[in-house]
Amino acid sequence: MRRHRSGPGLLAAALLFCLACLPARAQGLVTSLSEHLVSITSSFTGDNILVFGAVGEIDDPRMSPFEKYDVVIVVRGPVEPVTVWRKGRVAGIWANQKSVTFRNVPGFYAVATTSPLREIARESLLSRHQLGLDYLDLARARADDGEQDAPGREARDLQAGPFQAALIRNRQRTALYLEEEGAISFLGDRLFRWTVSLPATVPVGNYKVEVYLLRGGQVVAAQFSPLFVYKAGLERRIYGFAYDWPFFYGIAAVLIALGAGWLANAVFRED
DSSP states (O other): OBOOOOOHHHHHHHHHHHHHTSOTTSOOEEEEESOSEEEEOTTOOOEEEEEEEEEOOOOOTTSOTTOOEEEEEEEEOOEEEEEEEEEEEETTEEEEEEEEEEEEEESOEEEEESSOHHHHSOHHHHHHHTOSGGGOOOOEEEETTOOOSSTTHHHHHHHHHHHHHHHHHHHHHTTSEEEETTOOEEETTTEEEEEEEEOTTOOOEEEEEEEEEEETTEEEEEEEEEEEEEEOTHHHHHHHHHHHOHHHHHHHHHHHHHHHHHHHHHHHOOO
């Protein structure tokens, strides 16, 4: 795993330079990442991405000068549909019995804050921006009973709650979903930083890093940065071949397995 060893003095100097470039009295929020490209090779064991930024002056008469700033950082991975199954007894055998399909499930989701989320803003704002695992909207598509009409939709959404909770718990166990309240540290009054850990199983695709600056329970500034996770080298070619030609990839995998078995038998065969 690569580790970023930039000293705090160098980081502070860079952030101060960014802050100095802000226009006076602007809603200033300058953010950046230690890297925007993460390449996955055969030796990839995860990576650490440093998210840092600086807060400028904010001229808003509605805000009290005594209200402190809060920062929320969200890293969202590529979205995909996911089906969650619940097992039940069928003729005395445990088997998949009921399922719920969610349309918009981030492959990776991490959120960090300077303070507890419920102390930063109201639930309506947290839900609007999907800040926190409790406020994710995975947009349930359907249940396997085939009911998709308006009648009974609210009841079905309530029934989907345990399925979504189970999905989030499973992603948390594999470090694909993270929630770190109070993890963002300030260097002085204006500079902040947070390091997000990407596990070895992080999915490839386009990511988005969202940084929200809040004051008095309101979002006063926000910035978004792209992050790309992709396979490199031979792994990229194999991945592309498997994705574009799955039938031939399956045949090749079977032939390689047969060849490896034959070679092992020839080498270790006792005469």
